[in-house]
Amino acid sequence: MSSLNFSQIIELVGYIGSALVIVSMLMTSVVKLRVINSIGCVVFGIYALFIKSYPTAGMQFFLLLINLVNLYRLLSSKNAYSSFETTADNEMLSFFVSKYSEDIKKFFPEFTGLDKSYSVFVICLKDTPVGIFAGTKTISDSGNKTETSINAVLDYTTPAYRDCSVGKYVFKMLKEKGFTSVSSVSSCEAHSSYLKKMGFAQTAGEKDLYRKVL
Numbered sequence: 755m756s757s758l759n760f761s762q763i764i765e766l767v768g769y770i771g772s773a774l775v776i777v778s779m780l781m782t783s784v785v786k787l788r789v790i791n792s793i794g795c796v797v798f799g800i801y802a803l804f805i806k807s808y809p810t811a812g813m814q815f816f817l818l819l820i821n822l823v824n825l826y827r828l829l830s831s832k833n834a835y836s837s838f839e840t841t842a843d844n845e846m847l848s849f850f851v852s853k854y855s856e857d858i859k860k861f862f863p864e865f866t867g868l869d870k871s872y873s874v875f876v877i878c879l880k881d882t883p884v885g886i887f888a889g890t891k892t893i894s895d896s897g898n899k900t901e902t903s904i905n906a907v908l909d910y911t912t913p914a915y916r917d918c919s920v921g922k923y924v925f926k927m928l929k930e931k932g933f934t935s936v937s938s939v940s941s942c943e944a945h946s947s948y949l950k951k952m953g954f955a956q957t958a959g960e961k962d963l964y965r966k967v968l
Contacts, residue, residue: 771798792821835923842868885911906938929968
């Protein structure tokens with residue numbers, strides 16, 4: 755088999771750039787979309803310069819700038835998360851859970867709904883609800899120290915904001931509210947991977963039980 759010549763390599767670069775742009779459109783996470791699309795713009799822009807298609811190269815340059823500006827805004831907005839505690843019978847909360855019920859089931863297959871006994875927090879980005887954290891609160895005395903833990907039954911973020919930034923905010927928020935640890939049961943590989951990224955440790959002797967000290 756003969757090796758690729760220079761023109762074939764350049765053509766391959768063009769295909770790779772095009773593929774990256776197409777793949778970016780399939781991303782549900784806005785951050786991932788912008789990152790992959792930016793890489794695609796760079797690769798396709800290099801291809802355009804080699805074939806001397808300067809209008810195409812210029813377009814890729816401006817698309818890259820647009821992506822970078824929007825990425826900066828998205829990453830800066832992580833500081834704009836807020837939350838409020840509510841009850842299970844909140845109408846807005848019920849609508850949110852119903853709207854994303856199929857996606858919730860992918861990560862929490864045993865979730866059947868919110869109970870009145872749960873502590874429920876709605877996470878917002880500016881004025882938009884982007885996640886829900888719900889769990890059962892437990893207070894115990896350990897010597898002279900009081901431990902306040904919460905067992906998560908739902909820790910859900912909408913697909914567009916699923917980049918771990920909501921999770922980081924949630925656990926910081928829980929710590930500020932006096933919780934000392936969080937536990938979560940997970941039989942879903944994707945959710946287990948998320949828990950590990952968030953600093954949860956698998957409990958010895960309990961395959962699906964994870965715990966994080968705040």
